[in-house]
Amino acid sequence: MTSPAPSEPNPEPTFADRVYRSTSGIVGGAFLLALTLLLAGDAMLRGEGRTPWLALAGLLLVVPLVLAFTIRPAVYANEDRLRIRNPFRSILLPWAAVADVRAGYSSEVFTQEGAKYQLWAVPVSLRQRKRAARRAARASQDDPHGRTSVTADVRDSASRVAPSDQNVADLREMAERYQGRPEAQGAPQIRWAYEIIAPAAVGLVLFVVLAATG
Template identity: 50%
Template sequence: MTESDGTPHPGSAAPDGEPIYADRVYRSMPGVISGVLLLLVAGWLIGDAVLNGTGKTPWVALAAVPVFASPVIAYTLRPAVLANDRRLLVRNPLRTIDAPWAAVEGLRAGYSVELFAAGKKFQVWAVPVSLRQRKRANRELAKGGSGSLHASRLGMSTRPPRTVLPDAPDPTRAWSDQVVGVLQELAERNAGRAEAAGAVRISWCWWIIAPTLAGLVALIAVIAAA
């Protein structure tokens, strides 16, 4: 949780007297909104097929629920990045990567955001890279720079650059680049902490995988039934 100005909310004090900060959470809001809309539309269509369908249609619709809903949840609602002063937790569609800061080697935002930890590379699904947003940010940066240069040539005084609060929107940087910058700073600041040591842990999201496979088997069985 964060305060309204974008700074982390301080929790209770740690044994050494330092405050414990809640996790910073990053996720793609367009992805969440699209996932909710897809689930609503699918729920309406499947409900209609179950109530008004004939023959095998209701059973096919019911068997298709986990086959459709589970991947939608996995790829739109589940992805998130959680970071505190001890570790970085990356929730991807089918895997969760729990990386203490001491094991984080770096983050990079190219055509996608990538996490390098323990000699491996992981995609960060929760922070998609928008090339259009990046181009717009570059235009804003160039516009500010050219305006300041023009004013200085005319002998006009220019206002000091606007201070951007932590986690606050910065029009001169794409959102993905801002997130990577914040996480990289957290990694550099906390890598030496004793609480931030440990090995990278990777776990599979079986509550997504198992229902999808079971639903797929049931769907094939229902369709193949005479």
């Protein structure tokens, strides 16, 4: 009686997604949502005539847009692909389809076909970039005795790079490392965020109709 052949282990197991999001965007979005719900709720409960309906239309329009531009944006990356969740679209990019990831005035990913997609979840802060540049300049200066500085800033190189630039560098490194994997092959896939677009469109139409007939 022959024993079954052992299954071959996967030499390159995939890791869980790395998630990149904007903390300031989430905090700002939560504040705007709370303010919108408070104002609209008060108008719907205490308003007269068309006011409650206008408040409802405003909710349908504003809430999806606030969610789209503040809380929804995210970037997910693993060994196989890069998934970008922008305000109105989700873009799935196998690493083989990624040509480059750059950060200028915004963070962007370029495909092999020449398409460009912005990374809303990785906003570029010029203030953070200037602060990191100042730390790098201080760390590179020699001390009064002519020796190269070996302060904590030198040991912690991450403190001398803006967070958005570091995130972009991480994604670029992943693209270069994993684009040859068989699981990382394929064409880009794009899906529109109808769960955001549909209620916002309904709210806009309802608001316009109520305002025009009021």
